[in-house]
Amino acid sequence: MGRMFRVLGFFTLAIGLMAFAGGLVEMAFLFFLQTAFFVILGYMKFTERTYILLFWAYMIVTFTGFSYWTVFVMDMPV
Template sequence: MDRMYRVLGFWTGIFTVMLYLGDLKALALLFLGQTAFFVLLSYLKLSERMYMYIFGAYLTIFFAGFTYYTTFILVPGVEH
């Protein structure tokens, strides 16, 4: 399971580079933080159950933040 977090770190790192090159520096910093989180977590040698709990918490926080962003920040700014 720890290798999967390294894979997640790799792909978020790729997104970090692409976002930085696309001049989206704030989003690139967010993905850089996720990259560091995933890579550091992969070396903790936790149990598979604990890795699943952490991933579930990560997804919960992501979906709550994404829903907040799309509902209250993104939609009111759209001009029809």
């Protein structure tokens, strides 16, 4: 199960590099932090249940933050 988090780290690294190449420095930094988080978790020897709970917690935090940002922070064109 830890291998799944290393794969997530690989994909977030790829997205971060593409964002950095596109000039989106803030987004790239966010994805580089996620890469470090996923790779570190991938090498820890947790049980499968712990990995699943960590992933659910990550998804809840991510979707809550994304929803807050898109509704209250972004300028919506009218």
